[in-house]
Amino acid sequence: MKINRTGSAVWSGGLKDGRGALSTQSGALKDYPYGFSSRFEGVAGSNPEELIGAAHAGCFTMALSLILGEAGLTAERMETTAKVTLEQADGGFSIPAVHLTLRARIPGADDAKFQELAAKAKANCPVSKLLKAEITLDATLEG
Structure with missing residues (x-):
């Protein structure tokens, strides 16, 4: 099975005076603003690092849910933060x-098993693997 998802960015202007917009295929983000000031100066807007963090936290937590299920456990609640x-x-x-x-909170889990399963999820979630993956590029200059 192969599934493709897309995210996109549009940018106009220079690094510090330019402005950009981020969008996702699902519409979760639609022309959401980002720029130098939201990335480096704490101004409202998004940035690539927080999006990587959200993706990694979501992927890891979902992978752990799968691994817990394989071990006969079900989480009551899991909350993951990824600091990029x-x-x-x-x-x-x-x-x-x-x-x-x-x-x-995982009823029936002891700490040793929890640590083992969490480490397995960290090593094997697709976003963890991506962060070690080969990155390819197809660049076209228009105009």
Whole structure:
């Protein structure tokens, strides 16, 4: 099975004075604003890092739900936060780390089993794998 989903960005202008808009195929985001100030200065709007964080948190939590079910467990509640670190170093900006924080209520689970299953979900959720994946590019210059 192969499923394709899309997200898109539109940008006009320079880095600091430009403006962009993010959209998703589902419509969860539709021309949602982002720019230099929302990414680096805390101004309202979105940024790529928080979207990666939301995607990673959602994917990991869903993967853990599957793994729990395979172990005969069902979560009453799981809440995951993904802290994505954007860092400026010698060669420019990079994202060197994502830290997942999970708070969960899982009846019948002991801590050792919970830690084992959570580690398995972290290693095997598709977004965790993506962050280690080959990235390809198809670029077309128009005009």
